[in-house]
Amino acid sequence: MSTAATADASSSGDTTEGSVRLLTLQSEDGEVFEVKETIATQSVTIKGMVDDDCATSTIPVCNVTGRTLAMVIEWWNKHEIGAVSNEKELKEWESQFDTIDDKSDRDDVYDLLMAANYLNIPTLLDCCTSAVAEAIKGKSTDEMREFFDIKSDFDEKEEDALRKENQWAFEN
Amino acid sequence: MQILLYKLIWIHSNTINSIPNLTVLHCPAYNYYTGHVQELCIELVMDMRRVKQHKDQVRDWSSLPGGLVEKISDNLCLYDYLCFSNVCKSWRSYQEETLQLHCNRSSGFPCLVMSKETESETACCISLLEKNKLLQLEMPTSSGGLFLGCIKDWLIIVKPFIKFSITRMLLLNPFTGSKVDLPNTFSVNSKVVFSGDPEEEEDEKEEGGGDRSEEQHEKEEEVEGDLKLMSLLRQRRRRSDEGAATKKKTSSGSDEEKDEQRRRRRPVPAAKKKSSSGEEEEQLRRRRAAPAKKKIRRRRRKRRRRTSAEEEQSDEEEVQLRRRRRPAPAKKNSSYGEEEEEDQTKNEKEKKKICRRSTTAKKKIGT
Numbered sequence: 001m002s003t004a005a006t007a008d009a010s011s012s013g014d015t016t017e018g019s020v021r022l023l024t025l026q027s028e029d030g031e032v033f034e035v036k037e038t039i040a041t042q043s044v045t046i047k048g049m050v051d052d053d054c055a056t057s058t059i060p061v062c063n064v065t066g067r068t069l070a071m072v073i074e075w076w077n078k079h080e081i082g083a084v085s086n087e088k089e090l091k092e093w094e095s096q097f098d099t100i101d102d103k104s105d106r107d108d109v110y111d112l113l114m115a116a117n118y119l120n121i122p123t124l125l126d127c128c129t130s131a132v133a134e135a136i137k138g139k140s141t142d143e144m145r146e147f148f149d150i151k152s153d154f155d156e157k158e159e160d161a162l163r164k165e166n167q168w169a170f171e172n
Numbered sequence: 173m174q175i176l177l178y179k180l181i182w183i184h185s186n187t188i189n190s191i192p193n194l195t196v197l198h199c200p201a202y203n204y205y206t207g208h209v210q211e212l213c214i215e216l217v218m219d220m221r222r223v224k225q226h227k228d229q230v231r232d233w234s235s236l237p238g239g240l241v242e243k244i245s246d247n248l249c250l251y252d253y254l255c256f257s258n259v260c261k262s263w264r265s266y267q268e269e270t271l272q273l274h275c276n277r278s279s280g281f282p283c284l285v286m287s288k289e290t291e292s293e294t295a296c297c298i299s300l301l302e303k304n305k306l307l308q309l310e311m312p313t314s315s316g317g318l319f320l321g322c323i324k325d326w327l328i329i330v331k332p333f334i335k336f337s338i339t340r341m342l343l344l345n346p347f348t349g350s351k352v353d354l355p356n357t358f359s360v361n362s363k364v365v366f367s368g369d370p371e372e373e374e375d376e377k378e379e380g381g382g383d384r385s386e387e388q389h390e391k392e393e394e395v396e397g398d399l400k401l402m403s404l405l406r407q408r409r410r411r412s413d414e415g416a417a418t419k420k421k422t423s424s425g426s427d428e429e430k431d432e433q434r435r436r437r438r439p440v441p442a443a444k445k446k447s448s449s450g451e452e453e454e455q456l457r458r459r460r461a462a463p464a465k466k467k468i469r470r471r472r473r474k475r476r477r478r479t480s481a482e483e484e485q486s487d488e489e490e491v492q493l494r495r496r497r498r499p500a501p502a503k504k505n506s507s508y509g510e511e512e513e514e515d516q517t518k519n520e521k522e523k524k525k526i527c528r529r530s531t532t533a534k535k536k537i538g539t
Contacts (some may be wrong), residue, residue, distance in 0.1 A: 110231040113240055125243065133247030141255045148233035153261050162258045 022031035023050070024058040025073075031066030039076045040147070063118055068111040075124050097131045106147075234260045241266050285319060285327065285346075295346070313344055313351055330364070394411040 020038040023046070037055075050057045059158040061069060063067050078093055100109050109128055116124040141162075145152060154162065241263055244255050257267035284298045293315055319330040331340040341354040341364075362414075 107231050110233065113236070117237060117240055125240075129240065129243040130247045132244050133252075136256065137248065137252055139255065140250070142256045144256060144259050148259065149231075150234045150260050153234075153257075 023055055025061060025069060026058050026060050027064055027066040028062055028067045031069065033066075033069060035046050035076070039073075042076050042079060042121055042123070044122070048071055061115075061119070064115045065111065067113045068108075069111060071108070072115050072119065072124065075121070079109050079123060084146065094127055097127055101114050101130055112152070234262055238266050242270055245270065285322075313342070317342075320364040321366065323368075326366070328364045328366070 022034045023037050023040050025033045025035055025040070025122065026041060027033070037050060041050055046059065048061060064072070079091060089142065094130065100106050109131060113128045113132075115121075116128060139147065144150075152159065245256055245266075253267075257263050257271075286296045286298075313329070317331040319327050320330050321328040325345045327342055327344050327346065329342050331342075333340065338356045338358055340356055341447055343352040343354065345351070
């Protein structure tokens with residue numbers, strides 16, 4: 001989850017890679033990444049583009065910043081078949097997504113969620129959504145609001161009605 | 173050298189209160205350094221800008237796409253799910269579509285419910301899925317009762333009244349507040365079990381089965397004592413006689429009756445969620461979703477119809493035999509029963525209606 005991945009990702013996009021085709025992805029803020037086709041097709045959206053032969057020139061990835069795209073590419077690299085031999089190692093690496101108590105981590109997860117949604121990457125989507133769910137487990141509605149930094153848009157009456165609705169269960 | 177540059181930029185950003193423009197870097201002071209250093213400098217500034225942008229960007233979780241909200245809520249247990257969907261209006265709107273689905277996946281919070289010996293309006297629950305979290309369930313109707321059994325969300329509650337040496341029995345769904353009163357019994361020594369889901373029984377009634385009396389009784393229980401058996405048998409007979417008539421009455425119902433029921437019915441929180449048009453939709457969906465189940469039920473019903481006539485005959489014989497054999501308790505029972513019988517029939521008609529209403533509410537909450 002750092003910008004260090006940027007360098008990593010761009011260096012992996014070496015043009016002398018033999019028969020493996022390289023795709024050029026451009027983030028919203030103009031950063032360009034070169035990624036192996038085999039890796040990038042983990043995204044259903046990009047796979048569709050490749051299948052339709054639309055991926056010949058630079059692919060613009062709107063709504064995704066360079067920073068987030070670097071993280072996504074790091075994810076792809078880890079999840080490429082044969083990239084990580086040990087299942088346990090992969091799980092360990094994934095576990096860094098589990099702790100999102102920090103505001104900055106939460107922001108990262110939000111960005112990744114949106115990117116994974118846009119690029120349609122099922123594995124990343126599952127990982128992020130379960131991480132969010134894990135983080136809010138056992139929290140009350142107010143605590144969740146605080147966690148997501150959301151202000152309640154219900155008025156007082158509605159708020160009361162909601163509270164009554166769930167009256168059958170309250171924490172001791 | 174790099175540190176020096178950082179310092180320069182840091183001073184700049186502090187004095188101008190923003191990240192330095194690239195044009196600043198082209199001023200003669202910076203040109204003093206070689207081209208390579210200049211490049212490095214530009215890169216650093218770009219980096220700082222990116223970080224600033226990243227921090228400034230507002231992340232509005234409440235405007236998360238619906239698909240993502242659903243995916244997150246898929247990982248939550250029922251209790252957390254309800255809290256989650258109350259966070260804001262947009263999330264709440266997804267709940268209306270997915271609640272039924274969520275409940276059907278039975279990812280609720282399996283609880284151990286304990287009856288309290290003292291007269292208490294709450295029951296203690298231990299949620300096993302959530303690291304033995306302790307919950308208090310509000311159940312005013314259960315006060316002073318013992319939980320003898322359960323199926324799905326329903327509990328069988330037994331309340332002994334030592335004074336009158338009778339036992340009150342009722343079925344209660346703590347989540348919707350719906351309850352079904354069962355006939356009083358004299359003693360319950362053994363375990364009480366359901367033979368089916370009370371909800372499903374209700375469903376069949378709504379579909380217009382005239383033979384519901386048997387089905388309802390099957391869910392009752394094995395209870396010791398001849399008296400109990402006899403009152404059951406008598407009721408069964410009476411109900412099968414009145415079955416069709418009751419059905420008609422309950423479905424039409426005069427305004428007076430309806431008002432009275434409204435008064436009698438205790439507030440069911442879940443009912444609020446439901447609009448009347450939603451009820452119909454829900455039923456339709458349920459019917460479409462489970463055609464196989466229905467077929468089985470119909471077959472079951474047919475089989476029952478065939479046997480019901482025979483059963484009734486033998487039932488009557490049995491009752492008469494027992495009466496002859498044991499005159500004392502039979503008399504006692506009949507005198508008690510006769511008085512109550514009229515009241516009971518009235519009450520039961522109403523209760524069935526209430527029950528059906530609460531069932532539709534319950535459907536929303538799911539099983």
